[in-house]
Amino acid sequence: MSRNPSSSQTKNTVYIAVFAAMIAAMGLLPPITLGIIPVPITLQTLGVMLAGALLGPWRGAMSSLVVVVLAVAGLPLLSGGRGGLAVLLGPTGGYLVGWIFGSLVIGALFKYWVLRRTGNTARFLAGLASVIIGGIGVIYLCGVPWTSVATGIDFGTSLVGSAAFLPGDLFKAVVTTLVALTVHRSYRGLMS
């Protein structure tokens, strides 16, 4: 496909902005409650995972970065209406930074691995693995040590504390994979 560069650059920027707005919108609305999981699920990290899985590494990471920048600058975009410099400096700031790297890793895995799989089962399993690695592994990898450093609580306890969010995050990983593969089927060339 040959497009003039400024046109595709504009398109990239618009995609980044729309997905950033989607991540923000997902945090503004009341969370969905499900029978199987006791904690209500906010869809915000679902948006972070989807940005990577649908837009690819670079644009996905930029979408997350835009949300983080706007929230830190003061917009109350994070779930529960949080925002401002304190969200980054506080004990859970690492998870926020993790969003950026999480969507980067999910995007890279989707672009170079998942979308090259053939066969529905192989694709789903690769997709699920990618979202778990990026959306849970990478985000926790940034968040858990950050909490540990910021509070002085040892690493193990911090890790145990984050486990409370694991069921919800696993659920979101499954949803992300299903949604991303469905959308990629009807919107081909989203990452090319």
Add this chain to the structure above:
Amino acid sequence: MIAANNTSYLARIKPGWKFGVLLVLSIALYLINSWTVLLSLFILSVVLLLTARVNFKQIRLPLISLAVILSVVFILLGIQTDWLNALRSVLRLLTMCLLAYSVSLTTKFEAMLELFQQVASPVRFVGGNPAQIALALSMTIRFIPELKKVYVEVREAQHARGLANNPLAVTVPLVIRSLKIADETAEALDARGYDSEPAAFRR
């Protein structure tokens, strides 16, 4: 958390200075181990917040959630190590968050955003484009109400079908409609000849 018409002395200081001081103090807080120094810094941050004439309604909820997290931290640390250590940790975090509130609540959102863009402007040396960053940020702010509306519509539509709590039935239409909005906006920008390349690079 945005400064709503704050007219205190803190609002008159340049955002860059406030941000710089906050950054330096945050690092310093981790290097200080004496609880008396930490306590005096905490009192200082309380005084700062009180004299900044901030709207306390804005920080009521964040303060409550911070208090919950910090009490958990305090109890955990107290049991695992010793109570003085727990006190130090809690004082450190409280001070840092109160200072951050003071900066956030006395700085206009636009000023803060402008500061971030200045900080990010060196990206042009590594091939980035500051104009695109500014466009992405302002476009996101403009898209948030629209995307929220779409999200509410989709959830209501699926509620009517009894699928309101089915994340798949809500997310797929939301994503498809977001992509459509993005495509339409990109086309509209192109049709109007929007060129985001900086003038210096134009040939």
